[in-house]
Amino acid sequence: MDSKRVAKETAQTLSSYLTYRAVRLVISQLSETNPPQAYKLSQISTETIQDGEAYLQHLMGQDPEMAFRIMTVRQHLAEEICDYLPEMVKSQIQQTNMEHRRQHLERLTQLTVSDPVPPEPPND
Amino acid sequence: MDSKRVAKETAQTLSSYLTYRAVRLVISQLSETNPPQAYKLSQISTETIQDGEAYLQHLMGQDPEMAFRIMTVRQHLAEEICDYLPEMVKSQIQQTNMEHRRQHLERLTQLTVSDPVPPEPPND
Numbered sequence: 001m002d003s004k005r006v007a008k009e010t011a012q013t014l015s016s017y018l019t020y021r022a023v024r025l026v027i028s029q030l031s032e033t034n035p036p037q038a039y040k041l042s043q044i045s046t047e048t049i050q051d052g053e054a055y056l057q058h059l060m061g062q063d064p065e066m067a068f069r070i071m072t073v074r075q076h077l078a079e080e081i082c083d084y085l086p087e088m089v090k091s092q093i094q095q096t097n098m099e100h101r102r103q104h105l106e107r108l109t110q111l112t113v114s115d116p117v118p119p120e121p122p123n124d
Numbered sequence: 125m126d127s128k129r130v131a132k133e134t135a136q137t138l139s140s141y142l143t144y145r146a147v148r149l150v151i152s153q154l155s156e157t158n159p160p161q162a163y164k165l166s167q168i169s170t171e172t173i174q175d176g177e178a179y180l181q182h183l184m185g186q187d188p189e190m191a192f193r194i195m196t197v198r199q200h201l202a203e204e205i206c207d208y209l210p211e212m213v214k215s216q217i218q219q220t221n222m223e224h225r226r227q228h229l230e231r232l233t234q235l236t237v238s239d240p241v242p243p244e245p246p247n248d
Contacts, residue, residue: 006201006205011209014213015213015220017137060224060227074221075221081127081130085210088132093202103181
């Protein structure tokens with residue numbers, strides 16, 4: 001497995017996701033302070049932001065100030081949360097893996113005991 | 125901003141993305157060793173894996189062994205690459221932000237000098 005390539009593509013995906021979160025954050029801030037601008041930004045951002053860089057490049061042509069604001073917010077987001085992600089993701093995968101295994105075992109056990117032999121009446 | 129919530133949702137997104145990468149990896153391994161199984165798995169996984177846990181739960185009902193294999197691969201992937209992601213994402217966002225700013229400045233400068241005054245002929 002080419003871990004380096006997977007790491008690089010995962011980092012790109014994460015960076016695009018943070019761009020998307022930054023856009024959502026800015027839209028929610030603007031909806032309080034400047035609803036028409038919030039509406040304008042959400043109109044520009046209707047399509048899912050699959051590629052954060054292509055999105056920003058497009059926005060830069062339409063509204064550079066807005067693009068700068070989103071760039072600042074995504075950088076802030078990255079600095080705020082990135083360091084916590086490795087532990088969170090690793091433990092989440094570990095826990096959910098365990099949970100899937102547990103559920104599977106439970107299902108197997110239920111299948112085995114689904115048609116149980118009725119207990120013998122007590123001898124007295 | 126509720127950073128904790130953003131961090132949690134980002135970790136979930138990342139975990140689903142690693143599940144998707146694990147599925148792709150297993151399909152590519154199987155296409156070498158067991159093409160009919162590779163085909164079967166890719167048929168089960170046609171829809172994008174937006175929610176890794178729901179996907180695994182569904183797969184567990186259809187083919188538990190395959191689900192176990194994907195769970196093992198995604199855990200391995202997480203352990204292999206997660207620790208590198210914070211630095212990669214932060215520096216990537218920093219660099220691409222700089223690049224967007226540079227391009228914007230360049231465009232502004234080109235607009236300003238698009239109709240330049242021709243240089244004066246040298247006095248001799």
